[in-house]
Amino acid sequence: MREQADVTGQTEPSILRATLRLHDIAEDEPYLSRYQVGLAQEYDDHRQELLRRGRALPGARETLSMLFSDQHVVQSVLSGNLRAVSMIKLETFDLDRYLDVEVGAYGDDESDRPRLVAIAQKRAETKYGAPFGRENTIIIGDSTHDIATGKTGGASTLGVATGSDGIDALRAAGADAVVPDLTDAAEIHKLLRSLIN
Template sequence: MPELVLWDIDHTLMATRGLGGELWAEAFEQVTGVALREQASVTGSTERVILRETARLHDILYSDDLFGRFADALGAVHVRRAAEMRERGHALPGAAAALAALADRGVRQSVVTGNVRQAAEVKLAVFGLDAYLRLNEGAYGEDGDGRPELLRAALKRAGVASQDAVFLGDTPADVAGGREAGVRVVAVATGKTSASDLRAAGAHFVLEGLSDTGRALAAIGV
């Protein structure tokens, strides 16, 4: 049984039905003074990379200070519009049950996500998932550019060796990042990537979703 299970958030545990993009655009305009015309690819990426590439598309000079102000603004807009997120978004089928089942078995759980921490905390709280997770042992968009870096940060915080952890995500970037970090990867085909493409990317196990709690636990190794 793994010592630590790490979860991606968006399209693995929940969906915000387009609201995430609206909140991102609002924070971007707030800190840059420029209306968002085009956003860089977000699939499997981190907020730091998305902001850097989106700033370039708008001829805006990127800096760590810009990212810091953007992270604060993005977190704040998530707090302010949390009720709207609850109305428009939802936890994915089986997500809460899988988290609860792992918690019942004493498995430590946290998140590895490209979201900035405050935004991640709001999303998890809105859908009642935060109670199962040790958020101080996770890693967030502030912690690096890519999944391998974030996973290593989470493992270090949790004091767990890579071979004793499992990571669940929905993108080829999640799969590649997990393999590079040396953790077992269970891919969930609840995002834009098909199960066959997640297998081709190198996932150790692929689930169509989390609705079958028993199957999810077996894939995780519990």
């Protein structure tokens, strides 16, 4: 590669298209299809390296477990990553068991991140027979891009200041609530309940 596309807040297909444009390569379906297969295969082949170099954030498992035990909560994934890549990451750190990944939305569903919110809401409505909208959908994210995705897409937002964007940046982006990290599962549960009542 001569140049690297900006990946911040982008879906995987958007990153590929931008990379192709930077290198004067025509954007066509064969590239995207091969990329989707190849990227997922690379992640799958390097699960051990991912486990060695990465980690689940402190409190993530406990928070997911607490929310999973609440029968009024449906937890899923909204990610710019491809579905297969998202699953490999979650499985590697044993977090997938707490999530209904069927009702999530991923980079291979739509290249515009805010539109993923409606896709996930529709999938949840279909599966659970209940409406999902701004009043009962919450996007939890650690970047101002995540907050913008939720706000634009039709959800409330909880900012978690464990990424490169701190508490003040997440608040300035319009997060409905912000926590410093995931270590207080009970407080996060309480905050989330307050956002939908």
